[in-house]
Amino acid sequence: xxxxxxxxxxxxxxxxxxxxxxxxxxxxxxxxxxxxxxxxxxxxxxxxxxxxxxxxxxxxxxxxxxxxxxxxxxxxxxxxxxxxxxxxxxxxxxxxxxxxxxxxxxxxxxxxxxxxxxxxxxxxxxxxxxxxxxxxxxxxxxxxxxxxxxxxxxxxxxxxxxxxxxxxxxxxxxxxxxxxxxxxxxxxxxxxxxxxxxxxxxxxxxxxxxxxx
Numbered sequence: 001x002x003x004x005x006x007x008x009x010x011x012x013x014x015x016x017x018x019x020x021x022x023x024x025x026x027x028x029x030x031x032x033x034x035x036x037x038x039x040x041x042x043x044x045x046x047x048x049x050x051x052x053x054x055x056x057x058x059x060x061x062x063x064x065x066x067x068x069x070x071x072x073x074x075x076x077x078x079x080x081x082x083x084x085x086x087x088x089x090x091x092x093x094x095x096x097x098x099x100x101x102x103x104x105x106x107x108x109x110x111x112x113x114x115x116x117x118x119x120x121x122x123x124x125x126x127x128x129x130x131x132x133x134x135x136x137x138x139x140x141x142x143x144x145x146x147x148x149x150x151x152x153x154x155x156x157x158x159x160x161x162x163x164x165x166x167x168x169x170x171x172x173x174x175x176x177x178x179x180x181x182x183x184x185x186x187x188x189x190x191x192x193x194x195x196x197x198x199x200x201x202x203x204x205x206x207x208x209x210x211x212x213x
Contacts, residue, residue, distance in 0.1 A: 033074070065193075121165070154175050180200065
């Protein structure tokens with residue numbers, strides 16, 4: 001039987017894991033996403049070739065993400081399984097964000113991607129990863145945070161740290177459960193995938209905490 005202090009530390013981890021797994025879809029409990037393009041093609045930023053390369057890069061990266069957060073996924077361009085979450089690619093978003101995710105969809109805005117600047121692959125990667133861990137923007141943990149209760153947004157703390165996929169597309173770094181002081185299978189702890197952080201609750205360049213509304 002688990003001691004009470006251990007159970008207390010496991011509760012936030014289960015809050016993250018169980019809703020995410022409950023939203024997983026077949027086949028093989030892999031949660032599907034599908035690109036729905038409403039945007040004009042922009043040379044060097046968003047073209048059919050970049051769209052395909054971005055999807056290939058994100059899908060190649062998601063197994064490494066699942067090794068930390070235990071939520072497998074796949075992004076489709078077409079023929080997606082029923083229930084796939086749409087990644088709506090639009091020209092402009094009045095919110096001003098390059099990407100945002102909610103319980104029903106992900107939005108990626110081409111002109112805001114250009115303005116930030118970032119890349120389409122990194123923005124899609126960022127929002128897919130965060131949607132997998134906290135699909136309803138409700139999961140929080142407040143133990144030990146000097147800023148109060150935070151959303152468990154896994155890319156915001158390292159949002160300006162990127163790495164290259166094997167096909168040259170840019171992908172988004174992410175923090176691990178250990179960053180939130182949640183149970184982690186890695187020993188010694190790894191706080192972000194690129195291992196740029198050396199302690200929980202620290203930030204990479206441009207990184208920020210995320211608060212509930």
